[in-house]
Amino acid sequence: MTRVLGISGSLRRDSHNTNLLRAAAEAAGPDVEFLLYDGLKEIPPYDEDDDVHPRPASVSRLGSAIDAADAILFSTPEYNSSIPGQLKNALDWISRPVATNALRNKPVAVVGAVWAQAELRKVLAALGARVLDVELPVAQAHTRFDETGLTDEEIRGALADAIEALAAEVEARQGERTHAVA
Numbered sequence: 451m452t453r454v455l456g457i458s459g460s461l462r463r464d465s466h467n468t469n470l471l472r473a474a475a476e477a478a479g480p481d482v483e484f485l486l487y488d489g490l491k492e493i494p495p496y497d498e499d500d501d502v503h504p505r506p507a508s509v510s511r512l513g514s515a516i517d518a519a520d521a522i523l524f525s526t527p528e529y530n531s532s533i534p535g536q537l538k539n540a541l542d543w544i545s546r547p548v549a550t551n552a553l554r555n556k557p558v559a560v561v562g563a564v565w566a567q568a569e570l571r572k573v574l575a576a577l578g579a580r581v582l583d584v585e586l587p588v589a590q591a592h593t594r595f596d597e598t599g600l601t602d603e604e605i606r607g608a609l610a611d612a613i614e615a616l617a618a619e620v621e622a623r624q625g626e627r628t629h630a631v632a
């Protein structure tokens with residue numbers, strides 16, 4: 451069973467990006483347990499003076515959720531040609547300590563708005579995450595959903611492919627580790 455954590459960069463209730471992750475959860479195969487992180491709004495602004503043990507509970511919860519996941523699927527909107535501040539802020543918390551941060555070597559994939567995906571990949575690479583070469587830009591997101599959820603079959607298939615790629619990466623890494631121990 452591969453555990454995938456979904457993290458949306460949007461806080462709003464009817465977020466297309468969060469809905470995309472909900473659709474990803476449904477599109478995932480039976481060997482994948484998909485959890486959606488919903489604590490982003492509780493993460494306080496990063497302050498190095500507060501970055502002491504114990505860390506703020508909301509930050510510890512995010513760190514534990516990332517630790518417990520084999521892989522992460524991000525979906526983010528674009529805010530002024532970059533990623534939303536609340537997502538960058540959470541990643542800034544997670545990035546410390548640099549050498550042992552929770553995302554280091556973690557397989558991650560990014561979907562969502564076109565330009566922000568590249569921005570988010572750049573930040574995740576800086577943290578040492580294993581960023582998969584998955585492209586899933588969703589244009590005109592509001593036309594892809596109705597009250598029942600995602601209506602675009604092509605996007606549903608691409609989401610399933612993205613999760614499969616994450617699961618394959620996790621499996622390959624487990625194989626590597628077993629090999630190293632043997």
Ligand SMILES: Cc1cc2nc3c(=O)[nH]c(=O)nc-3n(C[C@H](O)[C@H](O)[C@H](O)COP(=O)(O)O)c2cc1C
Pocket residue numbers: 460461462464465466467468526527528529530531532563591
């Ligand atoms: C503060 C702010 C800045 C935005 N900047 C951009 C932008 O630079 N480029 C763009 O294509 N859309 C921009 N948008 C539109 C959002 O990307 C769009 O509303 C997106 O659907 C929001 O994602 P969500 O549905 O997951 O909340 C911006 C929206 C907000 C609120």
